[in-house]
Amino acid sequence: MGFMDFFKKKNSGDVAKDxxxxxxxxxxxxxxxxxxxxIKNDIIQVISKYMEIDSDGLDIQITQTESEGTNGSVPALFANIPIKDLKHTGK
Amino acid sequence: MSEVIVITSGKGGVGKTTTTANVGTGLAQLNKKVVLIDTDIGLRNLDVVMGLENRIVYNLVDVVEGNCRIKQALIKDKKYPNLFLLPSAQTRDKTSVNPEQMKKLVDELKEEYDYILLDCPAGIEQGFKNAIAGADRAIIVTTPEVSAIRDADRIIGLLEANDIKDTKLIVNRLRMDMVKRGDMMSIEDVQEILAIDLIGAVPDDEQIVIATNQGEPLVGSNSLAGQAYMNICHRIMGEDIPLLDLEGKNGVWTKFKGLFKKN
Known part of the structure; x- marks a missing residue:
C-alpha cells in the first residue's frame, strides 16, 4: 500500500464484500x-472479563456444518476471536 | 452414465440461459449427447438464444400433458445432431407442471442422453422447484454484484435443503479492469463469501451479445468467453483444467489486432 492510499476512500469492491x-x-x-x-457485543463483553481481545478483529458467522448424530447439515455459530493478552486475574 | 444438471441463480438476468446454451453446445462439441430443457414456463428464451425459435411445434407442457411424445417435442440443433432442445410453453404458467412430472420426464430422458441441462427460471417459487426436482447436480450462476450474490446464497441454502449436494459456482460477467482497480469483487472474493467450489469464470465479453443476437452460442470460438465456457464443459466432464487468464487477452497485442479487425 502506497503512502497516498491512506487518504483514499475504501475501494467499492471491498465495501461490497464487507x-x-x-x-x-x-x-x-x-x-x-x-x-x-x-450477539457480537455480548460475546465481546463476556470474553473481555477473562482476556483482552481484539474487538475489531472479531468475526462471527453462521454456517452450515454436517451434524454428527442426525443426518443432514445444521447451522452453527462460528466465532473467531483474536486474543491480545491473556489476563490471569480470573484465578 | 448420464447426469442431470440444473443451472440456476435466484436473481434474473445474470446469464442462466446464455450459460445453458453455451455449456450445452460445448458438451455437444465434445461429442456428448445433450438435451437442454427450458423450464421457464411463460417466459421462454432458450429457444431464441439457441436460434431455434422457428422450429418449435410442441413444448414442455405438451409433453407433460401427453399431447405428444417426447421425441416429437425435441428440436435438433442446427449444427450439432447430438444436441436437442425441449422448449418451454409461452402461453401457460408455472403451475402447468409439477415437480413429480418433471422428475419423471427427466428420468425418461436419462436413458438416452449423457447430459440433461435444465435452464431454471429466476426466483424460488414453483418454477424453481420444478427445475430442481430431477437434478443430480447444480450450477449456480452469479455476477460479482451484491444483489446476485445474496440471491445465490439463498439458492445454495435451498439446494442443500433439497438434498442437492453437488453445487458448483460460475462467476459471470467479470470485468478484470474493474477488479484490478478494486471496484468489482474478484473471483476469490465471491468464492470466499459463498463458500462453494468454482467451476468457471466468464468475462464480460461483447462477443456474447453479438452471438446471442445471431442465435449462435459462441462456446469453443476464439473469444475469451468462448474459451471460458469450453473450459467449464471440460470441468463438468471431470477434467482438471486451470482457470483461464482473463487478463491475458486484453493486452497490447489484442488491442493492436483489434485495430485491424474492425469493419
Missing part, C-alpha cells in the same frame, strides 16, 4: 443485522 458478509450472516441466521450486532 456489506455482503454481514448481510449473509443475518440472512443465514434468519435474524436481523441488529440482533447479530447485539
Amino acid at each position: 456489506r455482503l458478509k454481514l448481510l449473509l450472516i443475518s440472512d443465514r441466521a434468519d435474524c436481523s443485522p441488529d440482533v447479530m450486532e447485539n
Whole structure:
C-alpha cells in the first residue's frame, strides 16, 4: 500500500464484500443485522472479563456444518476471536 | 452414465440461459449427447438464444400433458445432431407442471442422453422447484454484484435443503479492469463469501451479445468467453483444467489486432 492510499476512500469492491458478509450472516441466521450486532457485543463483553481481545478483529458467522448424530447439515455459530493478552486475574 | 444438471441463480438476468446454451453446445462439441430443457414456463428464451425459435411445434407442457411424445417435442440443433432442445410453453404458467412430472420426464430422458441441462427460471417459487426436482447436480450462476450474490446464497441454502449436494459456482460477467482497480469483487472474493467450489469464470465479453443476437452460442470460438465456457464443459466432464487468464487477452497485442479487425 502506497503512502497516498491512506487518504483514499475504501475501494467499492471491498465495501461490497464487507456489506455482503454481514448481510449473509443475518440472512443465514434468519435474524436481523441488529440482533447479530447485539450477539457480537455480548460475546465481546463476556470474553473481555477473562482476556483482552481484539474487538475489531472479531468475526462471527453462521454456517452450515454436517451434524454428527442426525443426518443432514445444521447451522452453527462460528466465532473467531483474536486474543491480545491473556489476563490471569480470573484465578 | 448420464447426469442431470440444473443451472440456476435466484436473481434474473445474470446469464442462466446464455450459460445453458453455451455449456450445452460445448458438451455437444465434445461429442456428448445433450438435451437442454427450458423450464421457464411463460417466459421462454432458450429457444431464441439457441436460434431455434422457428422450429418449435410442441413444448414442455405438451409433453407433460401427453399431447405428444417426447421425441416429437425435441428440436435438433442446427449444427450439432447430438444436441436437442425441449422448449418451454409461452402461453401457460408455472403451475402447468409439477415437480413429480418433471422428475419423471427427466428420468425418461436419462436413458438416452449423457447430459440433461435444465435452464431454471429466476426466483424460488414453483418454477424453481420444478427445475430442481430431477437434478443430480447444480450450477449456480452469479455476477460479482451484491444483489446476485445474496440471491445465490439463498439458492445454495435451498439446494442443500433439497438434498442437492453437488453445487458448483460460475462467476459471470467479470470485468478484470474493474477488479484490478478494486471496484468489482474478484473471483476469490465471491468464492470466499459463498463458500462453494468454482467451476468457471466468464468475462464480460461483447462477443456474447453479438452471438446471442445471431442465435449462435459462441462456446469453443476464439473469444475469451468462448474459451471460458469450453473450459467449464471440460470441468463438468471431470477434467482438471486451470482457470483461464482473463487478463491475458486484453493486452497490447489484442488491442493492436483489434485495430485491424474492425469493419
